[in-house]
Every structure is written in structure tokens, then in C-alpha cells.
Amino acid sequence: MAKIIVITSGKGGVGKTTTSASFATGLAQRGYKTVVIDFDVGLRNLDLLMNCERRVVYDFINVIKNEATLNQALIKDKRIDNLYILPASQTRDKDALTKEGVEKILQELSATYDYILCDSPAGIEKGALLALYFADEAIIVTNPEVSSVRDSDRILGILQSKSKRAELGKEPIKEHLLLTRYAPDRVERGEMLSVEDVRDILSIPLLGIIPESTSVLSASNEGCPVIWDQSSTAGLAYKDAINRFLGENIEHRFILPEKKSFLRRMFGGLSA
Amino acid sequence: MSIFDYFRSKNRDTASLAKERLQIIVAHERSDRTQPDYLSRMQRDIVDVIRKYVAISTQDVSVSLDQTDNCSILELNITLPDFVQAQHTA
Numbered sequence: 001m002a003k004i005i006v007i008t009s010g011k012g013g014v015g016k017t018t019t020s021a022s023f024a025t026g027l028a029q030r031g032y033k034t035v036v037i038d039f040d041v042g043l044r045n046l047d048l049l050m051n052c053e054r055r056v057v058y059d060f061i062n063v064i065k066n067e068a069t070l071n072q073a074l075i076k077d078k079r080i081d082n083l084y085i086l087p088a089s090q091t092r093d094k095d096a097l098t099k100e101g102v103e104k105i106l107q108e109l110s111a112t113y114d115y116i117l118c119d120s121p122a123g124i125e126k127g128a129l130l131a132l133y134f135a136d137e138a139i140i141v142t143n144p145e146v147s148s149v150r151d152s153d154r155i156l157g158i159l160q161s162k163s164k165r166a167e168l169g170k171e172p173i174k175e176h177l178l179l180t181r182y183a184p185d186r187v188e189r190g191e192m193l194s195v196e197d198v199r200d201i202l203s204i205p206l207l208g209i210i211p212e213s214t215s216v217l218s219a220s221n222e223g224c225p226v227i228w229d230q231s232s233t234a235g236l237a238y239k240d241a242i243n244r245f246l247g248e249n250i251e252h253r254f255i256l257p258e259k260k261s262f263l264r265r266m267f268g269g270l271s272a
Numbered sequence: 273m274s275i276f277d278y279f280r281s282k283n284r285d286t287a288s289l290a291k292e293r294l295q296i297i298v299a300h301e302r303s304d305r306t307q308p309d310y311l312s313r314m315q316r317d318i319v320d321v322i323r324k325y326v327a328i329s330t331q332d333v334s335v336s337l338d339q340t341d342n343c344s345i346l347e348l349n350i351t352l353p354d355f356v357q358a359q360h361t362a
Contacts, residue, residue: 190285
């Protein structure tokens with residue numbers, strides 16, 4: 001039986017797809033057979049971040065409508081074994097997604113995969129609700145910023161009331177906070193909410209802190225998930241988060257600003 | 273922080289302001305979430321009944337439901353106008 005994980009946030013642009021791409025890659029790197037599904041019907045982008053946009057033939061909706069088999073629609077990742085991508089439809093509208101259709105596909109995948117990642121669209125409409133409905137665990141991607149934190153809290157409310165687990169009165173979805181685009185120097189200056197501030201408000205366990213990093217944009221330019229870049233702080237932080245997710249006890253890092261040399265401290269504002 | 277920052281005007285600590293605002297709005301939205309959905313409809317009905325006798329608006333009535341271990345307390349708070357004039361219906 002596969003574990004179903006939803007990557008969600010409520011707010012758009014906080015790093016759900018970036019996280020989905022890196023998380024799926026990280027789980028496959030650890031040897032788990034992983035599939036990542038794009039639920040953003042009409043606005044798919046996971047294919048771009050994973051550099052398989054030119055290999056999409058069939059999509060999620062084709063499989064739901066029995067126009068293609070699951071194996072025809074799944075795209076095998078070129079960088080690592082054990083990783084498959086199920087792209088969203090770019091042409092259909094989101095009404096083509098149905099609860100029964102999604103359930104059927106998840107059940108079929110569940111037989112052969114260890115992890116099924118559901119990359120949720122922004123908002124709280126059908127696509128987002130279906131992405132989280134069948135989840136066992138949820139990764140709430142949040143930026144240290146008021147609108148993102150508020151929307152994350154809203155999504156937590158939905159996970160706790162509108163998911164399958166909630167409706168059946170089963171054990172609740174396990175929630176994980178992933179704080180992204182964190183800038184420790186701005187936190188130190190009192191310009192940005194700190195990890196502790198966000199934890200105080202959302203009060204869910206912290207899975208990881210992904211520092212603001214220029215390598216995230218380079219990674220999406222290349223279509224190579226940032227977790228492959230182990231020279232970048234973001235790549236290292238995603239790797240840590242994966243290891244923590246798999247039960248290892250790893251201390252959080254990238255919470256404090258990097259120590260700068262005397263000269264950079266003097267003239268840092270000019271070069272940074 | 274470079275040496276030049278010392279000559280710029282000091283920024284206010286906006287992060288703590290953000291936290292304060294978030295704590296208030298999140299607490300407010302959570303309390304709305306935990307209430308049963310019939311509560312707002314019930315509030316409207318209660319207002320309609322009172323309106324038969326006193327001129328009040330929806331804002332003058334607050335309804336909340338507190339749940340303890342084995343009982344629920346429905347709290348009604350109705351602000352009546354200063355001069356209560358009974359509208360004797362014919």
C-alpha cells in the first residue's frame with residue numbers, strides 16, 4: 001500500500017511544485033518507488049520543472065476518461081529510476097476531475113508504488129480539494145509572510161474537516177510544515193516572520209526550512225529539481241527534509257544568517 | 273547590514289506587527305470554522321423574532337457556542353437600543 005502525500009498551501013507561488021519535484025526526486029533517491037501527480041488542471045507546470053514537458057502524450061484526465069491506460073500516461077524520470085510523473089491536462093477544464101476517477105487511479109497506483117505525491121493547485125477549489133481528499137500525510141508549504149500563513153491555516157482547517165480521513169472519522173492526516181523562501185538575515189532585522197512565529201501560529205510539526213536561494217530559479221530554468229544541486233543551501237535543506245520525513249532525527253539548519261567576513265559586513269549592502 | 277545602513281533611517285520591527293495581526297485573524301477564523309453552520313441561520317431567525325418587538329439589526333446580536341466536555345453552552349448577546357420602544361403590533 002502506497003502512502004499518499006499532498007503538497008498544498010492555499011496560496012499560489014509559495015513553492016508547491018518546486019517542493020513536489022524535489023520531494024519526489026528525494027524519495028526516489030532513497031530507493032522508494034515514487035509517482036508524482038500534477039493536480040493543476042489547465043495550468044500544469046510540474047512537467048516543466050522536471051524537464052519532461054516534451055514527453056507528455058497522455059495525461060491524468062485521459063486516464064480518468066479511459067482514453068489511455070495509466071502506463072501510457074506515466075512518464076519515467078530520465079535522471080533516476082523509481083520515479084514517475086503523471087501530468088495534468090492542459091486543455092480540459094477542472095470539472096473533468098472527479099472523486100471516483102481520482103480514487104480509481106490512486107488505487108491502481110497504490111498497488112505498485114511506495115509513495116504517491118499529489119501536487120495541489122493553489123486555491124480551495126475542486127482540484128485542490130481532490131488533491132488532498134485521499135491523503136495520508138500533508139506537507140503545508142508556507143512562506144514567512146502574512147497572506148501565506150493565513151492561507152495555510154485555512155488549508156489546515158480543510159484537511160481536518162473535508163478530507164476522506166476526516167469524513168470517515170479515521171486517524172487525521174499527518175501534517176508537516178515546510179517553511180520556504182526563508183531569509184534569516186531579514187528575520188534578524190525584524191523584517192520577516194521567524195520560524196518560531198510561524199510555528200506559534202500554525203502549531204504543526206516543522207519538517208524543514210528551505211532558505212531563499214538563487215539556485216531555485218536556476219533549477220527551474222534547467223528543469224532539474226533543486227535537490228540535485230547539493231552545493232546549494234536549498235538543495236541541502238530539501239535533502240534534510242526528506243531524511244526527516246523518513247524518520248531520521250536531523251537538526252534544523254539555515255535558521256541563522258551566514259557569518260560574513262568583516263569586509264562583507266562593511267560593504268555587504270553593495271555587493272549582495 | 274553594511275556600514276551605510278547605520279545612516280539610513282531605522283526600520284520598524286514589522287515582523288512582530290505581522291505576527292500580532294496574524295494571531296488575531298487566525299484565531300477569529302478558527303472560531304468561525306469550529307461553529308456548526310446552522311449558527312448563522314439561527315442568528316438570523318433570532319434577529320427576526322426580536323425585530324417583531326424591538327428595532328435591532330443583525331450586528332446587535334452575537335451568538336456563540338462553547339463546548340466543554342459534556343455540555344454545550346449557547347451564548348446570546350443582544351444589544352438593545354438605548355430607548356426601547358415597544359412596537360405594539362396590532
